[in-house]
Amino acid sequence: MLQKICRTLIAALMACLATASSKPAVAFFYGAQPPLNELRAFDWVVLEPDHFTAAPAASAETDWFAYVSVGEVEARRSYAGKIPAAWLPSSNPAWGGKIIDQSQPEWPAFFVEQIITPLWQRGWRHFFLDTLDSWQLLASTPAEQAAQQAGLIRTLKALKTRYPEAKLLFNRGFEVLPEVHGLAAGVAFESLEARWQPSNRQYSQVPESDRAWLLQQIKPIQEQWKLPVIAIDYVPAGDRKQAREVAARIRARGLIPWVATPELDILGVGLVEVQPRRVMVLYDSSQYGNLMESDHVRFLATPLNYLGLVPEYVDVQQPLPGIALAGRYAGIVSWLNGDLPSRASDLKRLFDRARNEGVPLAILSRFGFNDPGWMAQRGISVRDGNATEAVRITKQHAAVGFEHKPYPQRDNFEPMKLNEGEAWLSLASGELQQDPVGITPWGGYALGPYVVELAPGDETDTYWVIQPLEFLKAALQLPAMPIADTTTENGRRLWLTHIDGDGFPSLAEIPGSPTAAEVMRRDFIERYRVPHTVSVIEGETSPNGLWSNMAKSLETTSRAIFALPHVEVASHTYSHPFFWQALTGKRKVEGSLYGLNLQLKNYKFSVDREISGSAAYINSRLAPAGKQVKVLLWSGDCDPDGETVAATYKAGLRNMNAGDTTITRAHPSWTRISSLGLDKGGGNFQIFAPNQNENIYTNDWKGPYWGFRRVIETFELTDKPYRFKPINIYYHTYSASRKASIEALHQVYRYALSQETLPLYASAYIDRVIGFNQVVVAKTDSGWRVRNQGALRTVRLPESAVPDFAASQGIAGWRQQPQGRYLHLSSQHSADIVVAAETGKRPYLIEANAHLTAWQPRADGVRFKLDGGVPLQWSLAHDTNCTLSQAGRPIKPLSRTAAGTQYKLAEQVADLDLACSP
Template identity: 25%
Template sequence: MSCAVVACAAGARDARACRDALEVPRTILALYDGTQLASSRISPIHRYAEMPLNDLGYRLVYQDVAHGLGTMPDVPIAATLSWFEGPVPDPAGLAAGLADLRDTCGHVPAMLTLGDIGLDDATIATAAGAAYLGRLGVVAGSDQISVGTSAIVQKVDDRLIGYDTMFDIRTGIQTRIMARDPAASYLTLDTGSDTIDLLVISPGALYADSSVLVREDPRGGPLWVSDPFALFELALGSSQWPVPDVTTLSGRRIYFATVDSDGWLLRLPARQFGDQPPFASEVLDSDLISPFPDLPVSVALIQSDLDANVAGIAADRGRAVASHLFGQPQVQPATSGASMIYNWSFFADYNAQSEQALLLGGATTSVDSGMLVNAIRSLGDQVSPRSLLGGGVGGPRKYVNTAFDLWTETAGAIAASAAIAPGDTAPPLYRWSGDAMPFAAALSSVSAAGSENLGGGGGRLTMVRPSLANLMPLGFRTDAGLQVYDALDGDADYTQGWTSNTAAFYALQQTLDRTEAPRRLKPFQLSFAARSAVDFASRSAVRAHLAYARSAEVTPVTAARYARAVIGYDAVQIIAEGPLTWRIQDRGDLQTVRFDDAVAWSVDLSRSNGVLGARRTGTSLYVALAPDNAQPRVTLLQSNAAAGLVPQGSTPALVHARAEILQSARDNCISRMVLRGFGPGNTEWLGAPDHAYDVEMMESDGLTPAFWQTLTSDAEGRFSVEFPLPGSAPTAIRFTDACNGS
């Protein structure tokens, strides 16, 4: 038996010191049983609970209880969270460890137990078992009880139950759980001879039986029976601290777009005999990217698609398209590797003979794995020999012309994409292909090459998939670092790989609407593949979403910029410095924090520093941080000011902008800033009421005015400016006013 949970926890407390006793606890220790699940990636915690917890500001660190708790993190622990399917291998160790658990800062974490409590009957009867259940706010009966068809609901709180679907009584043998004061039951069954509590909550504790959590429904996928936000907020308390937020930048919802190379070399059907039909990648360029210079997009290449020795003579035209795209300022170079990996785990312990045997044993080969109609359309394509392809059903990758090599697939592909781009560019983004479940060494290789990574995850929220349970968390933590997930599903997900209704991608608009209100859950990600340029319906859907992005109130950024914000979310520390004052540090490129239920609160700019401005959206208050301030301080005051902030003299404060602010400074009545954006730089500011401001935008030398005007703020102090930003290059602006030296 591995070390008991209690022994590991005690040893951890002795071994590591608290990082900062004033740090807001936002790390949750997520416990799973490796004897029940092969990986935390497939745990119900990761699949269902982590997304709402991310939205509430929490990061999860997973621990396999089959090996004890291990070394406790040196950060404050907000809670432990479990979602077991039955008793764990060492129930006595689990009970003893959690009953007396403290983090390295001396805090007693909250205890969130979903599904099975993880104890067997023998452990429940012990003092350690009773203490464990006592922390949870419940007691357990000495005998299991039968819940039959005659059982009825004795008590239910409709504010919590019936979120996506109604509660159904689950019959069978169950451990009798009963709430203990001061905990309260929110759902109680009467079996005819006994009562059993299925949902028990108290400050610092939550017990929820699996029947009140997520239920699979073939009509709409998984559905939440209870309100996950309400469950966690009741147990953890509402976030009375600045929540790190990756959905928003400069007061607006983030927009970014990604293009995958699936179908890069597919031909469109010829319009008449003798025509040379275009490739999907050529139509992608002419119809979906070049006409939209104001919308940044990350285009991921498969290097073998561009190699004539592998993909045939079509590769030269495919490379020409890539070169043209990478020369456009709104296009961020990206790669998805060399050979289009479909099954990443196959290559974790790669053996070329095993791959050969798999292909010879019946894994089909094809140029593309989509619709039969697309195969018919592409009959005229010059494709590589069957011996070079393994990308059909059962094949672990598309191109098998050479043995798998990790460097070639990761760092080498990154370098190859960078070589296509003109000039000195940042390392291209790495987009995970296929099942998007990279092994640790692959993630480590991408990180070592200096690239951000993105892929997997996603999710949708539509009429046919209406539940939050369909949305994935921000990413997945491995020993090699954080895999950053897509924010939303792309065209392949909506169209089932272009095998069903290819107009289904229009439903992305439903997801965008439902993840914006009543609470902003996700940024606006438009993810599509070159293949969508082939089909009229899917191409039209992409154009509709691009048109909407142009008109929507968003801040367009590159996909790599979003990935860096997620990495910042994972690392950020929030330090409480006093009543209503917090210091934000180690945040990387995370530039927004959020206060929920903040209608009565505003940012006090006179007592804050490193704050650009703030904006209300619904009942939340989004605060924009200055990127060039490593440790901004945010202070609130009680005020329901419409703008969500109380300005400091006449200094212009940001309300929102269709651009990112990179630098800011104020000196002798002049506010200087550097902006980066794509297309029109629509901005709104808050200064002194009825006050005149001279506004200038500089040429690339930073000294010569390229744009100048004088504006007067309204009675509230608001004024708007549209800066004609030149592509994606950083641009200096300045505001000058008569401020009496302030």
């Protein structure tokens, strides 16, 4: 009986939660280049269809609505010229559109076939119907009003009859709703609390009498017809505080808010508020011939990624973006190493727009221009003068002098005083003052040489002067929010192993002189049975390659490797390009020791041959039935252009390699930790390898050949105190050719096996990086919503946030570790995280060494599935009255401690059931 009551209470709680969240979060975005990833935080999104050739891809959580005007037509609409002039007797003086006579008998059919059907054919399935009241400008007598209303009703019914599965969202239409409310999914109206007046182009509060009338109109919509009601209000883009206050007042009335600008071209505030993750990063292409080699990609991107942010690189030599910034960008970071007089006006315009829209700005190295008046408006006094005396430090924040002490010099002393904000570094020379690092109300700045500096006596070794995480958090005014994480899953550090195919024909320096490929297969891949991603170079292994006399043996070894159940098949191209952009004609390379690629007989370079062609060779000759190439591992300089990266996506392959994570105790700077990757243009994202291969540790394979054991230092330094990277054992086949390198490789594997990890394939890691780039986080009244995460399964919670597992959805567990508070997501689509004083009584997953492929909570426990590449180990938090079973057989815990209950199975995949009695 008690158990039944318990279940009933839990069911009632879940029903209550479902009711509380039943109102859809709604957004309206009419601007060009809508941020679709971010808009997926909402349940219903209204877009301007003329900005699309086809509707956005269908989403499990988000319904896309096409804006459609029912009562008016603008001249720019494709169908405007088809509407007979007799149907357009007047214009709307406020907006200029032609008003459509709803009483025309042929209008309903025209509306459906000429306006709705073309949208349906382009993939739109739901429609926001605007201007439902415009007929009032045509009708002055009761008879005219009745005729217009009857015509409008016929039009709406014709639409729903033709497309019954379409959701229809009405804008007002109060007069006809008694007849057609059954056709509507919801009703919207404008200006309940805050309005925009186009006549005088001013924002103002809605008069109480207007508000009272609107509330009276929507009363039957809420109380009788139980439809969602959306209030669209308008505030300036830069006043986010007012937008939140207006949205809160609307919510308090039981309505769904959308508070934005009158143009509806920003991500406003609704039932949820998107927490922007994209950062506009300004760089100067005249300084960097190759963005990959810039300070922005080499240094800045890593701390941005760690903070959960996605950099979007913008070249200041090109026209700067004119789109609305508010809600779309977490901030702008400008890193210019000199003044650009020809671009100063555009830069200042962009910076001014950021300030007006409330988007923080962080300046690194130089502002890009010298304008004392502009600086004064931002609370910085600039004066003329040179340092005539020694420069001394008068104030130094704890975040300055992080890896390299600030060394002030007379020749880079520029008098300037921060009057509004907090100086993080202050210098003085005589009576002159300089504040070269500061946090301001609009963001912050750190001027050279107090950003990144060279080590004394070393022109290549760089170190951070500012602590970049602390500076960026302060300057970009980042809110506390869940941070997407690609290093950890289910509370364990990720571990991937991938092998470039170079050296398959090399002979090993061991008795019998087997090929390096054979030694790699026998002594490493078969011995260490964790997921491996292994590649070959077709030009090395095939009968048409450089070692045709060894092809039979090499292909036999390749087949044996790819047949192993824990091996994922990859390609390392056909001719192993050494300089990709030189081969595609985008850059010039002089003095190449090895040429541009392997010199294969009668071969003319082709991107398709390198990528899809090499994959076809492996699939047809080497891979076993049921396995196909999943990954293209970049070769040589690993710097393809955007079209080449696009070829991997076109071929259905993931891509990885490049990046320079080479931090060691000899060179312990964060500047040696690479980012997640680089968009080479058009969304063609190149994923960087988390760590570098043995070449870096062996001086380009010149020795010492045992050098790869130092990658263990890299693993340790990218784990504590901050976990920047997963463990990535990345090497070439030729590492299995020398005694010293073989022993070093064994040391590296043994280290990884000694750690608490979750092993996975390279493709799975790549998918998590893609998920990182696209995931959206939004603030809710009770916590956060995480959506569109794809394969990403981990977010780091703010230290003060405790998840309530009973009230949350789409989460399986969490684990507090020194590096952070890691939350385990259980869905690839959506998670609603509710924070509370404690986690609640529901069981949850603490940690596991396998992927969680199912998690189904129920009143008396949870069903879940673990799928890993190694024997399973995991820990749960549950009461002692819970029993875990597999296929009906109880599983005995290994141990029970305050940290959780530990379990272990020999299987690598298991369906599990945790049942708890009252």
